[in-house]
Amino acid sequence: MAAEFGVLGVVEARIDGRPVDLGHARQRCVLGVLLVEAGRPVTVDQLIDRVWGGSAPQRAAGALYSYLSRLRTAVAAGAEIRREPGGYLLTVDPQAIDLHRFRRLMTLARGADSDRAAADLIGQALSLWRADPFAGLDTPWLSAMRRTLLGERFAAELDLNDVLLRLGRHGELLPGLSAAVAEHPLDERLAGQAMLALYRCGRQADADERYRRIRRRLADELGSDPGAALRRLHEQILTADPALAVPAPDPGRSGAPVAAAATVPAQLPADVRAFTGRTGELAALDRLLESPDDDEPPLTVALLSGTAGVGKSALAVRWAHRVRDAFPDGQLYVNLRGYDAEQPVAVADALAGFLTALGVRGPEIPPGTDERAGRYRSELTGRRMLVLLDNASSVEQVRPLLPGSGSCLVLITSRDSLPGMVAVHGAERVNLDLLPLPDALGLLRKLIGARVDRETAAAEALAAACARLPLALRIAAELAADRSDVPLADLVAELGDHRVRLDLLDAGGDPRAEVRAVFSWSYRSLPDPAARVFRLFGLHPGETAHVDAVAALTGTDPAETRRLLGVLVRASLVQAGPGGRYGMHDLLRAYAAELATGQDAEPDRRTALTRLFDHYLAKSVAAMAALHPDGAPAAGDPDAARAWIEAERPNLAVICAYGTAHGWYQHTVALAETLFRYLDAGGPAAEAAAVTASAVSAARAVGDRDAQARALSHLGRLHRRQGRPHEAAATYRQALELYAELGDRAAEALVLRNLGSVDWLLGDYRQAADHYQRALALYGPRGDDAGQADALVRLGLIDARLGDRMRAEQRFGAALELYVTLGDRFSEAYVLSLLARLPHRPVALDRAADRLEQSLDAVRRTGDRTAEAYVLTDLAAIRARQDRLAEAAGHLRRALVLHRRIGDRASEAEALNDLGRVLHAAGDAGEARTQHGQALDLAEEIGDRYEVARAHDGIGATWRDTGDLGRARPHLDRARRIFADLRVPAAPGAAAPVPVPGR
Template identity: 40%
Template sequence: MRGRTECRLLGPFEVRVDGALVPVRGRQRIALAALALSAGRVLPIDTLIDRVWEDEPPRQARASLQTLVTRLRRLLGADLIETSGPGYRLRTQVCTTDLIRFRELVSRAREVAAQGDGYAELDLLREAIGLWAGEPLSDLPSVRLQADAAGIVEEGFRALERRLDIDLAAGRHREVLGELRSMVSRYPLRETLWERLMLALHRAGRRADALAAYEEAAKVIRGQLGLDPGRRMTVLREAILQDGTAAAYEPAPADAAEATPVPAGAWTPRQLPPDIAGFVGRAADLAVLDELVDETIDARVVTAAVDGPAGIGKTALVVHWAHRVSGHFPDGQLYVNLHGYGTEKPVETAGALDFMLRSLGVPAARIPPDLDARSALLRSELAGRRLLVILDNARDSEQVRPLLPGSGSLALITGRRQLRSLAVREGARRITLGLLDDMDAVALLHRVLGAERVRHDPAAAVEVVDLCARLPLALRVVAEYAARRLDEPLAEVAADLRAQRSRLDALSADDGVSTDLRAVFSWSYNALSDSAARMFRLLGLSPGTEFSACAAAALAGLGVRPASQLLDELTAVHLLANPTPGRYEFHDLLGEYARERAELQESDGDREAAENRLLDWYLRTAVNARAKLTTYRFIEKPSPPAGPDPVPDFAGYDDATAWFEGQWRTILSLIDRIASAGPDSGRTRQTVLLSLAIWDFLWLTGYRHDLPRLYERALAAAREIGAGMLEGLCLTFLAVVYRWIGQLERALRAGADAVDLFIRLGSVEYEAFALVRMANGLAAIGENDLACAALERVLLLSRADVDLTVRGDAQNHLAIAEMRRGKFDAAIAHGQLAVETFRQLGDRVRMTAALDTYAEALESSGQPELSWPSYREALALTREIHTIPWQALVLYHYGRSLRVAGEVDRAVTAWREAYDLFLWVGDPTADTVRDLLAELDRQP
């Protein structure tokens, strides 16, 4: 066989010729792997014999080895392996390895880092790390060969940790949390990974979780090594306890090259979930997927849909394969769970597009509200790029069709239904997963239970496989259950399962799977304490599959500590997963089972009471979090809870934003569920208040596609229960929403209606609040005189106990309107008052905007030098609250002011930083800044 040969060592050993997988078996496989590990160097014959046969070499070992080499040459080409003096050498001229490629990429990364090109370093490291598909040579039965490969793992860690340090320095703390949590689970004794996880959690505003990570690491290290954590981890823990002192903390570098400054951008999405531990089988399906990679080379889009029943392993297959081929997609991997089936509401296509566009660096301001426009923008962003797009758990073809790329990328979809329409119209390749065959099903038990236990009672292993109908999810649950009972014969496990099956019918008949998952789940469920079983049932009432310990405590009406103990009991029997400290999640099938148990065993009154406790908890927590985002007073605070109070406190803006980031979809699902249950004045009022409480987060962060529906429904609910103040607030927010989506007439009408309503109610404060929003609508249609009149009215009302935040907003917008009218002195005066107001309130978000407006007013009036202190202060604030788009905008304005004053070098410095930030967030203003810099370069 001739052609370009590649040996893959960074994971299970593979041999490919011209891209096609070539089966190499037995001792030939071990010999070739040993030669590939030393590719280009002579491997002595005695060493090679030792690797192939270890302690049991044949009598004529050299002759046997020569026969192996001859067969390899016949299979892969006579010029592949060269006889050289005392041994053999794999010729790198005709055979390459992923290890050689990895080392070349890391070496180049060091070189460009030394030259100060951090962006190129980051891209090279990502490409290098993308070559890894698991533990080197993990599937070869040669202990000594795997020992030879152990040093390669350290090389991989150094590259990974350098890349993580770049991400941490660039402020991508939240993006790396999932990856770090997965890594410390796989390598719990590597303190450098724990150190980076603690740092990422702290910088993401999750100080308590960072300290919990230290305790978790210390427990593992003491339990396995009998040692305390090292000095660096201890120092970091102390820095986190002192809060702010950890901001400047730097993790231990992997090598000397890592003193190179890291860039503040250059992000490529790497969103694959962790690979599936102990993945077995599916060789034919993996081979079909392998064929898809080559089809993307000619720049056409390739789409494949993997369908099959619940629990069959669709996601496991796709994620495992995606990790194997990630290096073929240098522009990244997007992953979206569409929640087509399960307890969560299916993801709206518009919301999925919003997430995907943000992941590609498109700023919120550039994402249009229209579904078709978003879909077109996604295709434009993906044009000319090679990405792997995974759309997991799709409901139907219509949900995913607008999410497909236009060219050059691979879209991989999973779903329980056969997506026939997608195959007909888009030419999608359909792959239907069946049950595991007997050999692979037993191999799965082998992986989880250990070889000895399965070999000891093979008949019982086969019976367990039959009773689970070879369904991977059922097999894993049963195997993990049995693994915790080492003294119990496998035959007893099979007998217990056999006895359970007769009591329950199939979980989902339309899946076409003849297996009894209820029996499998009930096996773990029936072993729970009464309190844990009740907790499990009530968790099924949660609108999402992920929740915190505090939310679970609220559902059950318990304190956080006893609730956490019950959650730990559920985690121990694999009815829950605990991916990060304090966070828990269901598999969607377990969520369905929990809800089913709640409907069977909890009364209507108990279920409603639990939902009410959860609604109340989310409302009170959202109000607490909102208070860290804005100084606008809330219309009313919820009443204190009747039972334990598990509502968390928030350390500040970052902490509150992080909570909303993880919970806003669940909040909207909860509002949907309760609204669909029918009118109830108490619950309806709570849902309206919750809708209002989440406004600031959704608006500031740009999650705006749900806003029209959310607040139109809230408005109808407020009118239904006769809550005038809430009705006025909903109208006020709708005025902003309608202006954003371009419906200016509706925006003006909503703003005017809100003003009239608050006047009738006699609320001066909220009349002023609505007037500011109405003025914004007037300004949007160029009516600056009318806008100024409305804002002047707000300032007149301020003499009658108007909220300071409303007054500050009015002053800031008056400054902008007066600038547009050319009245610079008035603009400066109002801008200065706005700054003073927000400084007094300590509202950093609005003070940033006010400082930028004030500085721009000074600059526009011909006083650029006077604007610089305000620009610099605004810039410092944007860095404190991590608002990169605002930071870029302030730098852009600051650079313009410096250039006007003749400070060209300083203007270039500001614009270069602004350009990097605009480029990172995908803002087209980057082109404007680039042109300005080019213009300055051309000047003598």
Template identity: 45%
Template sequence: MDFEVLGAVTIRADGRSFAVGEPRQQQILAVLLLEAGRTVGLDTLVTRVWGESPPKQARRSLQAHITRVRRVLEQADPGSTWLARDSGGYRLDIRPEQVDVFRFRNAVRDEAADRTALAEALGLWRGEPLAGLSGEWAERTRRTLSQEHEAAVVAWAAAEIRAGQAAATVIRLTELVEEHPLHEGAAAVLMRALYALGRTADALAVHERIRRALRDELGVDPGPELAAVYEAVLRHDLPSGERAVPAQLPAAVTGFTGRTGEIAELDRLADRAGEEPVIVCLTGTAGAGKTATVVQWGHRVRDRFPDGQLYLDLRGYAPEKPVSPGDALGALLTALLPGGAEVPLGVTERAARFRTELDGRRMLLVLDNAASVDQVRMLLPGTGSCAVVVTSRDALTGLVALHGAHRVTLDQLPLADAVTLLGLLVGQRVDAEPEAATSLAERCVRLPLTLRLAAELAVSRPAVPLSRLAAELRAAQRTLDVLSGGDDQRAAIRAVFSWSLRQLSDQAVDAFAALGHHPAPTFDVHALAALAGQPLATAHTLLTVLVRAHLVQPAGVDRYLMHDLLKAYATEAGDVDERSALDRVYAYYLATIAAAMDLLYPGEAHRRPKVLAPGSPVPGFPGAEEAREWLDAELATMPALAAHAATRGRPESAVALSRLLFRYLDGRDETVAIRIHDHARAAAHAIGDRGGEATALHSLGGVHLQAGRAAAAVAHLSAAAALFKEIGDVSSQGRAVAAVGMVEERAGRYRPAIDHYTRALALFRHDTDPVAQAHVLTRLGTVEARIGHAAAVTNLEHAMALHERAGHHFGLAWAKLGLAEVALARDHLSDALALHNEAVELFRSIGHLGSEAWCVDGLGRTHTRRGHPDRAAEHHRRALDLFVAHGDRDGETWALNGLGEACRARGDVDSARLNHTTALDLAVRTGAREQAARAHHGLARVAADTGDLPAAHRHYDSATTIYRDLTLSTDLIRKELAELG
């Protein structure tokens, strides 16, 4: 029998509910239930049921009510004696777990309670606790239980957000915050949930409402927790539940066998997480299955790490260059940070941010294939809540001695486990020939990698006895022993590899050998065709053979990789001309990138370097969408290609990669862009290619400009301009000068921007590049439109004509956007709407969402002017999401100010104030002074609307000062001040 008080007081038995009776009886039963198993004195019972001043007949009434309660209990459970009387009073002889409130409390107090347990606990609530009961005791108890319920909702929501299920929490949290407008804990978690869903403005609105409520009702400011969440949202520095629960572990291998002792030791060590820092060095020889073991274990214990599992292959023993600590931190932070959050540029800053992101979170971090302690030292968390497993062939002594790591060593498999693995992979033949299977396992050095290769050979030759296969392997090993001068494990491993290759055709062996020279960790069939110098159909066949032989493994859709041990062996396995193979593969990548870019950005083809026709097949791109998809799929490969080219004697290819990709990388992952352009800069400098160095500096400046780092942008762009001038490349000098103009434009310094654009056009006067001129004319016309210059339309129409003749849709869209701004400034709202929409479609057709965001923001401002603030707010929110996703901090200030103006237009002054305040904070931090003035102007209007005239005048004064400093008009402000009086 169970009892409920988290709702109406109810008895349940055998699936039936039993009404307790009138309120006094319910209250008596509730008092006894909440003291389950303990005697409640008569005076206490009377006071809790009738209050501090009970009627004279209270004790007699109590006896009658007790009798009725006992009857109900007997009806629910005939023959029972639940209700007992002793000398002190009455008690219910029940266990606490029979009462819903005790089950609820046990669940939420369990430190190990996860979101499922918390959800089940909340499911015990069936409305208002002690529903229908009144009196001081009932009200006090109801208030206590409600507070416990609120705390449980907050804890459950926090767990859901950590698990990436923020959307499931918003309704419940919103109801809680509306019911309890001063509940800071609930507001903080609701802000986290909204931020996780990309609803930054709504998250900030929650903060503004509770801030005002606390100030108005209590005269206090928000506490530290809520203030910290607010600051983190403003900085885009809050872990986003939708993105902050990475699950990066690779798929577990099939037929995993053994390692029970090592896995048990990993379990034991992981149990310490939360109490002390846990770092495990999983060491062992190549091919021992270190990765397979940690991945197998990680999947089994992933529930212990509800905040996510990070995995990174450091490629410490791969033929290509190992991953640097800086690049590793960049990859890890990309997985942890919300969209739009900046990854710091410096290695030290990245390490600090990484430790901050992991602080207090229960995560598993697998650092696979580490080469040395130095490679992983900066990747270690600073919190004891995480478990770190580092796999390496090195003993990593420094990690043990200096960082307290625990070493778990993987040796050869025990013989029984090795034979078992063969049995799983080969089948009944192992049982039929146990001695031969044992011999085969020994000849494979009892290593999982070599056992799997041997098993594949056995499966491919079903008629050959295992004893014969073991003899063949023994003969191969003897040969290698003689050649290597000793019977060591390495010779045995190489024997298995060589034996595997002997079962392949010469063509397949050559393909395997060629893959050993691939510069990047993953590849597709076209890359194999280039490396091997084979037709595409042949490459498909060869790849199938290599996958079937377990010499190559799938790594995603149509992508593959090779175990680093096999990759190292591959370089000595066949007669491959490495230089020719690399010539072909770089020619393939450069030609394919050029073809893709020509489809996406045809008007800039003249600015990209000419590439040689490849000697191998390239993908056919029916259109721009397919070209973009290929570039997206290969994006992770590009930095490895650039690094290999820059450091392995192909600097020209590193420079060409940067120059080919500069427009595609615009607005994408800035860490990838910086790596590619920086490799190009270093490579060009090393070979004295001043033009290439200047171009890379120009591209780096563009990345910093996009991220709102004005000083870094100007430094790189100015250095580029100086180099271009030095080598006499006037046109490129003009582009660099124009880019500095963009820095001025984004800061709201429009007249200095016009000066730079005018200088750039002067440098272009003898240039035959119409697109470069058109770009600068577009920026010049757009700036002129903002300050009311009559030449704006002429310059923009000239730019549009140049872009149209060149077939440059990207530039054409920007010119249309500039003309839309002119139409908006002149109050030609229909034209502004049409031009913004045309620009949106052009940017969308080439997949340039970062530029599309500016059009969407313009649509929002247009709809505000047309008197459609709700539609305007939708566009500004969409623009804000796009700006955040692409790291465009300047764009964020525009969208936030636009959203503030739309909110004010529809009468929502609280949201207007919040958005302008957020825009002001961001604009001040990024140096966007014109947008800071716009935010002050918006805040002045809001203050005037609410009658706060001192605040209105303060913000009007600030806006006026900035506008005057920027030499922009203050006529509108003077008019509004006159109306304000």
């Protein structure tokens, strides 16, 4: 008979299309619980708790048995309810239950080959919903489950929106999206979909307004800013990014994802082949997803602990794949390498990786660990995500990686029990013991087949010899499969001959120590070339390595290296990953390195690592030649070069740190110098700073003062870019001292100029002028007209800020003559814009604007985003002077997009204040105040007191002009005090000239 069961509405059952009488509400509650848990036993205590909550009667168990008996009879034609050792079990085809059919259809939709297929599957899934789940029933557990399921339906609706947007059906979506936004005003993914639909319908201004509306709501109600995905979409809308164009008809899955959708990371490693057993542990993990009582916060941290090699990571990954649909906003994963003495993953690096996966661009990733952790928690707020922290060694290593949102679940694996996670963070611990003998035999059976049943005693002995550790069992099974003609008993005896203790593991009866015998047994069976690759691979300091890097390390032809790595993969000693990359279990890596130390002479090991450093340096040089040919013909494919650097960035940072720690100083210096331009322009500033700091240490170790000075100068620039002016100044002073000793006057002048820019940012104008004057004095005798002009511009900026208009005009005029003589049209346009911004300056505004438009075209052709942002800011100032306020605001918004991409936080604060003043002049006081508020937060963070004062002045002016003097006065008074302290006139307005560091 055909049976159908439903919980997505009233709890119901139908047999051959006819409804079944399920009895009263409490009895239907019991069936509802069993239908949700179909195929999994539910204990009596769980049933009582879920059906009655805290108000269970004294004889609840008796009543429950009566309900189950009636239900067993009522549904007998389509399902079976039986008593199991673990509780009551409902046995039925899951696809006969609407909830499980809904989840299955959504899984199929998310993996569909085309968007049309996905849309059809999601439509089928949503059509199963008749009303709210468990309609008419009300218990604490059912209410919590109802909220969870409604969240799944909402996620499905959002998925459908994404698919229909990809299919170009934005017009028909827009009315429904507008209504949904009104119902869910704080949902960023939904807001992004509405913004994209508006934009594609030709309503760019409405899309911009939609963004500003949710930004205000988030700030007012949650005290947060929009996430990275929504900010990026807004930037794309403002710049009319071609990526937002209506897609071609009927695109397949291979098309670009909808820009409006939030970034959904899927970082889980591949599921484990031939996974066996662990049913009890999987059930324990499943229970972690159960909704708590109403008075209890949701579980946010779970801990899977057990000895090394026992299969913690495999179990965690298997379970994570099983439940991924319960986390529609994505899954994050990091191997923390907590037990790697050389290269454990730093918390800051793990956070940077997570932020990148969540859609935060490199320049936006904060520098410090605490700031990154805060941004990470903000990005996860409201998202339903699973975070898998593998191989953690301590509470300190994982605490900053914990989300602040109860909507996320963190699963940690560790060899230690981490009691602090339980005591402080309320983690649920699941302890993983050795595989029970039947499961160990089951794993061997999956890997080597029927021999296990034919030679049961020998198979049991083999399992015992492997200490029932999955890692050792897999290695032993691969060797047994390769020698299928040898009886298992002989292999067990052979294994016994190799039994020794593994030094890095505990002795004294610890079963982990037995794994070394299996490693040794498998290793001794390798051909000599493969054994050598295994040993040397253990020396690689990174987590994974491309086949080309392994070839360099071993000095072997890449094709032969790939073949030998295949031998190691088949022996389960090495793991193959995507894109030609390979990795090792940490125990195997330690064992391989131990073998290399014992069998390969120290000069041979050092030569191998030197080849590895040579490889990374040569590939980096080639990549940079393709990306930045500097006038020479491009050498290689820029896209391929960029892809190589991005794929190898984690290894490059590790290589630099390792090189500094172990004596590859020249390689570290050269590698950091080569990569600086790329990392400075596009990589996370903190990562670039770490690489550059390694170069400083390496150069200092070999006494290369010139390289040390260059690295310090680079590091100062990175500190300034990160909004850390005091660190920047200290670093620049070290570089200045070295350049003075070396007699490199050109470099000394450049550092003086950069020091002056830091002083300017901190409001120390006298010190800034002194540095600029000293730079000017160094440029003059060298005949460096460009340097002199730059110093004159910067001195003129100080004069203008301090109110000396005549001197500023003289300096700008002298710089202009030099730039005209040099034929530098770009700098000429900049100086013209500065002259035009001086009060009462009779320079032709149209001439300045024309030159800036020409500069804008030029920098866009070259792809120089930094220069483009500066020109847009200059042009906005001119348009504001011409009362073309809408145009000025547009230029400033585009400049802000670029400043944020670049990571130029000082220029971002200045542009925010400029935009606030333009919007205020245009009559939008509320939005002007929002921009000034953002400028205030940023300027206070980076220590730019002048922009702090401008922000207070702008906020006060908007309140004053709307008649609210009570709110205006504190801001205006604060601005006045700061301006007086800086000894500058009150803020001259949106068109005030500002410095452009590095120009």
